[in-house]
Structure formats: structure tokens, C-alpha cells
Amino acid sequence: MVEGRPFDDSDIEDESSMTKRRKLEHIEICLDEEVQCQRSTMFEDIEFVHNALPEIDKDKIDLTTNFFGLRAGAPLIIAAMTGGHPKTKSINQKLASAAQELGLPIGVGSQRAAVEDPSLADTFTIVRETAPSVPVIANIGATHVRVAPDAVSMIDADILAVHLNPLQEAIQPEGDCNSEGALDSIAQIVDSVDIPVIIKETGAGISGDVAKSLEEVGIAGIDVGGVGGTSWAGVEYFRAQKEDDDLKAQLGLQFWDWGIPTALSVIMVLDATELDVIATGGIRSGLDIAKALALGATAAGIAHPILRQAVYGSSLDVVVELERYLEGLRVAMYLTGAQKVEELSSKQLILSGKLVQSLKSLGIDYKKVAGGI
Numbered sequence: 001m002v003e004g005r006p007f008d009d010s011d012i013e014d015e016s017s018m019t020k021r022r023k024l025e026h027i028e029i030c031l032d033e034e035v036q037c038q039r040s041t042m043f044e045d046i047e048f049v050h051n052a053l054p055e056i057d058k059d060k061i062d063l064t065t066n067f068f069g070l071r072a073g074a075p076l077i078i079a080a081m082t083g084g085h086p087k088t089k090s091i092n093q094k095l096a097s098a099a100q101e102l103g104l105p106i107g108v109g110s111q112r113a114a115v116e117d118p119s120l121a122d123t124f125t126i127v128r129e130t131a132p133s134v135p136v137i138a139n140i141g142a143t144h145v146r147v148a149p150d151a152v153s154m155i156d157a158d159i160l161a162v163h164l165n166p167l168q169e170a171i172q173p174e175g176d177c178n179s180e181g182a183l184d185s186i187a188q189i190v191d192s193v194d195i196p197v198i199i200k201e202t203g204a205g206i207s208g209d210v211a212k213s214l215e216e217v218g219i220a221g222i223d224v225g226g227v228g229g230t231s232w233a234g235v236e237y238f239r240a241q242k243e244d245d246d247l248k249a250q251l252g253l254q255f256w257d258w259g260i261p262t263a264l265s266v267i268m269v270l271d272a273t274e275l276d277v278i279a280t281g282g283i284r285s286g287l288d289i290a291k292a293l294a295l296g297a298t299a300a301g302i303a304h305p306i307l308r309q310a311v312y313g314s315s316l317d318v319v320v321e322l323e324r325y326l327e328g329l330r331v332a333m334y335l336t337g338a339q340k341v342e343e344l345s346s347k348q349l350i351l352s353g354k355l356v357q358s359l360k361s362l363g364i365d366y367k368k369v370a371g372g373i
């Protein structure tokens with residue numbers, strides 16, 4: 001992989017549209033700066049009970065799984081990252097090629113700009129073209145009601161993700177902090193498409209109460225997008241710094257780690273609803289995926305850890321990185337005696353530390369969580 005500057009200055013400065021420019025800035029900042037949360041996911045407070053006599057053949061472990069009624073090669077999704085600028089097409093192509101190779105579900109970045117400017121659509125349609133037989137997840141914001149059906153048809157999506165990012169908007173120099181009526185907009189989005197709608201946070205997590213309200217408007221699942229991985233307050237801190245916006249930069253530092261850690265958020269949402277849950281945000285190993293599944297998540301998702309490969313490397317580099325995660329998951333399944341993915345959710349867990357304290361404080365029965373939800 002040859003690393004340099006991912007985009008030329010001309011790619012960024014010649015663009016009149018702020019939305020398009022922002023897409024490249026986000027990628028550059030994610031690659032060049034340290035934007036990970038300093039707080040953890042809380043997965044470190046979860047341990048499996050080792051099974052010294054697993055009685056299964058590791059080579060026969062089956063990672064295939066049901067993902068919102070569709071078949072997936074493994075319970076791991078390539079989380080929404082990009083599209084919407086001509087320079088992002090090859091990134092999406094490499095991610096989609098890896099998704100197709102491994103049979104993994106793949107999300108695209110926010111599509112609103114491309115619905116409004118069809119000349120950008122190919123930066124998204126490349127995903128469906130390259131990955132014809134995996135679950136593909138469209139992406140819009142909660143207020144983008146009007147564009148929902150077009151975003152879905154643009155990439156022949158199987159699932160529509162609606163992203164929530166109030167923390168990012170609050171730190172973003174040009175952020176939109178009016179969230180009035182968002183739940184009603186989500187209800188309208190659910191009514192306007194005929195595929196499952198999931199709600200995804202982007203790094204600050206989703207609480208049980210919010211999940212319950214969302215369940216009532218008919219969504220199919222939640223990607224918790226919790227604390228512990230990429231910090232969007234962090235990413236916007238660097239943008240604010242560049243724009244000499246001292247107040248926003250200061251707020252970025254202050255709220256860098258704001259939110260609900262991923263493991264805790266998964267537990268809260270499963271405790272409060274019957275929804276399918278995806279664990280994204282700071283998933284950094286196959287063992288993290290195994291722990292998320294053991295809590296009851298349907299799948300885990302990763303974004304940042306495969307961005308570098310997708311920008312500077314080839315689709316094979318992305319596959320190699322994803323395979324590392326899948327091999328870690330296989331080893332965790334072997335050492336707990338789980339032949340199939342769904343068996344992980346009944347494995348006993350040992351919970352400790354801040355996770356247990358947080359569950360006690362929230363009135364959630366941690367012993368029930370440890371026994372398998």
C-alpha cells in the first residue's frame with residue numbers, strides 16, 4: 001500500500017459544494033489524525049467462560065447468519081462510510097468488492113446529496129454493481145424524508161439506515177442542531193419505503209428509551225453506533241480547528257467521548273425492545289464481535305479500521321483485514337464451543353467493572369445479561 005495524501009488540494013478546494021467537500025475532509029481527517037475515542041466500548045468488561053473441551057471442529061464452524069431475513073456470510077457488516085464525491089467511487093468499489101468476496105452486508109454513506117445531484121449517483125451505484133448478492137444498506141438522515149424512496153432505489157437497497165448524529169452536528173462548524181420532529185420524520189420514512197428501516201447512531205450510542213420510541217414507529221432494528229471507536233466530536237474538532245472556530249474546537253475536545261459505550265448500548269437496547277441490534281463503534285477484533293453476539297446482537301459493524309486499506313490499498317487488502325476479524329471470531333467460537341453464530345447468545349459471560357456498575361445504576365439485571373438474554 002502506498003500512502004500519501006489521499007486527495008489533492010484541488011479535489012477539495014475546487015468544490016463549491018460544502019457537502020461534497022466535507023466528505024473528503026472527513027476521510028482525510030480519519031486517516032491523518034487520531035480520532036478514536038479515549039473511553040472504551042466496555043467490551044473489556046465482558047469475558048467468556050473458557051471451554052477446555054469444546055467438542056467441535058474449528059474448521060467446521062459456520063459463520064453464515066440471517067441478517068434481516070437475508071443470508072450473510074458472517075455477522076459482520078461494513079458500516080456506512082462514503083460516496084457523494086467523485087473521488088469516493090473507488091473507495092466504495094473496493095469496499096463492495098470485499099463485501100461480495102466474503103458475503104458481508106455493506107452500508108453506504110449518506111445519499112442525500114446524490115439524490116439531489118444525480119451526477120454523483122455512480123459513487124453509490126458502484127456498490128450494488130460490485131456486490132450484487134449481499135445485503136446492501138442505503139443511508140439517509142432523519143430529516144431526509146423526501147429522498148428516502150430514491151435513496152433505496154438508487155442502489156436497489158435491501159435495508160434503509162437512517163443515521164442520527166446530534167453530537168456531530170453540535171460540534172460541526174456548520175452543524176444543524178434542530179432535531180424537532182425527528183421521530184415523526186422517521187415514522188414517515190418507515191411508511192415511505194417497503195424494506196426494513198434501521199436507525200444508526202454514528203458513535204454516541206442509543207439508549208433504551210430512545211430505542212423504545214423508535215420501536216413504536218415501526219423500525220426493524222438499531223445499529224447502536226456507540227462510544228469506543230471513531231469519535232465524530234473528534235473529527236469535527238479537527239475541522240473546527242482548521243476553520244479557526246475556537247468555540248467549536250473547544251466543544252469538540254469537551255465532548256470527544258460523549259455518549260453510551262457500544263457494549264452498554266447493545267444491552268440497553270436489547271433490554272428495552274425486541275428489535276434486532278447491530279453493534280458498531282469501536283469493534284476492533286473478532287473477539288469484540290463474538291462478545292457483541294453473545295450479548296444478543298445480530299451482527300457487528302466496522303468502519304474506520306478498513307478505511308485506510310480502501311483508500312490506499314486494494315479490495316484484497318480490505319478482504320485480508322476483514323478476514324483477521326473473522327478468524328478472531330472463529331477462535332472465540334471454538335473456545336466457547338459454538339459451532340453456529342446463534343449459539344453464542346446462550347454462552348455464559350463474566351461481567352465486571354464499569355459495565356456492571358453502569359447496569360446497576362440503570363436498573364438492568366446484569367446477572368440476566370451474563371446468563372444470555
Ligand SMILES: Cc1cc2nc3c(=O)[nH]c(=O)nc-3n(C[C@H](O)[C@H](O)[C@H](O)COP(=O)(O)O)c2cc1C
Nearest residue numbers: 079080081109110163202229230281282302303304
Ligand atoms: C470516514 C467515515 C465516514 C462516515 N460516514 C458515515 C455516513 O455518511 N453515514 C453514517 O451513517 N455513518 C457514517 N460513518 C460512521 C460509521 O458508519 C460508524 O458508525 C462509526 O464510524 C463507528 O464505527 P468505527 O468505530 O468502526 O469507525 C462514517 C465513518 C467514517 C470512518
